[in-house]
Amino acid sequence: MAVEKKDIEDVAEALGKKFDEFKKTNDKRIDGLEEEKGKLSGQVDTLNEKLSELDELKSNLEKELLALKRPDGTGTKEASEHKTAFMQFVRKGIDAGLGELQAKALQIGVEADGGYAVPEELDRTIIELLRDASPMRQVCGQITVGTEDYKKLVSLGGAGSGWVGETDARPATGTPTLAPLSAYMGEIYANPQATQKSLDDMFFDPEKWLNDEVSREFSEKEASAFLLGNGVNKPKGLLAYEMTLEVDKVRAFGKLQKLISGVAGGITGDKLIDLVQSLKAGYRQNATFMMNNLTVGMVRKLKDAEGNYLWRPGLELGQPSSLLSYGITENEDMPDAAADANAVTFGDYKRGYLVVDRIGTRVLRDPYTNKPYVGFYTTKRVGGMLVDSQAVKVLTLSAA
Secondary structure (H helix, E strand, C coil): CCCCHHHHHHHHHHHHHHHHHHHHHHHHHHHCCHHHHHHHHHHHHHHHHHHHHHHHHHHHHHHHHHHHCCCCCCCCHHHHHHHHHHHHHHHHCCCCCHHHHHHHHHCCCCCCCCCEECCHHHHHHHHHHHHHHCHHHHHCEEEEECCCCCEEEEECCCCCCCCCCCCCCCCCCCCCCEEEEECEEEEEEECCEEEHHHHHCCCCCHHHHHHHHHHHHHHHHHHHHHHHCECCCCCECHHHCCEECCCCCCCCCCCEEEEECCCCCCCCHHHHHHHHHCCCHHHHCCCEEEECHHHHHHHCCCECCCCCECEECCCCCCCCCEECCEEEEECCCCCCCCCCCEEEEEECHHHHEEEEEECCCEEEEECCCCCCEEEEEEEEEEEEEECCCCCEEEEECCCC
16 A cells, blocks of 8 residues: 555654653653652653654655655666566576677676676666665765776865955965875675576566565665775775864864763763764754664653753654754664763764765576575675765763
């Protein structure tokens, strides 16, 4: 059944009512007698979990509604013929003429180690599915390139300027300092398996099956790498870059600024405000928080000096729940709230981190290794890099 706007409105209404119940119960817990606090704490935790479920449900329904509005992709005659031949290869293992059709459609040949390039339409569908599944892809910048040797030039400043009169000479200005940045690339693989009997079934959709299986396997590996990867045969993750307490004016390019929470494993509303204000105004316009679900549950209980909750549910279509009026990206690969953990980040991730996709997912069909299953060894080159170290800030949960 197709998702309708009414479905989302019903969930939003339930979310609002549950948040009111949560606030009342949590306030009683805070103000209650000692013997009541234990019982009320359990109720608060249960309501907190329900809020997370409703919030996630609303977000998922909005994504489904958006997906229904996406236009179908169209391609050239060569692309259509390539796709038809490729799906015949997936079903039956017949690759007669596939190499020539691939060369016409993609201007590439068959690699020496075997396998065929996924048709461009399918390749872009896989990337789109990855974007839907990966929190980092949803908020970070992305670019698709034809080679893995991707570099980006960034300006570190240094161009001279000054004031002059109308007829004064214009002295030469200094030369801006440019730094080349290279993406940390790696090859990711998946090996989904299907029986030949299922592939022969006319009602079986091999295109959707392959897209779903591959994107699920890829997204699980990618999600961690874009955040925590060490850059060795994989992307270098956002939190793998060096961090320092130095502010933007004195911090070296390529290092992230971290703020200390002042409580080992704890978060306060004041420190969240400090985290927001540490980001320059130009970055705050498109900034969001990032944390895992358990940390969201923790900050949901925080109040300001007037007793107002810092977390607010999104009750309108397209309006996400917010913290200090900024959106929250839930990422389960973010560290749990523990002593010395980098549990919260805040920033404009599109300007801060870039995901680099090399176009050209390849598939090697293997009906022999794991009979009666047919394996589809699928590989893809992907990378990531920090491109603006002033665009993201980190909250470290340390006492000092």
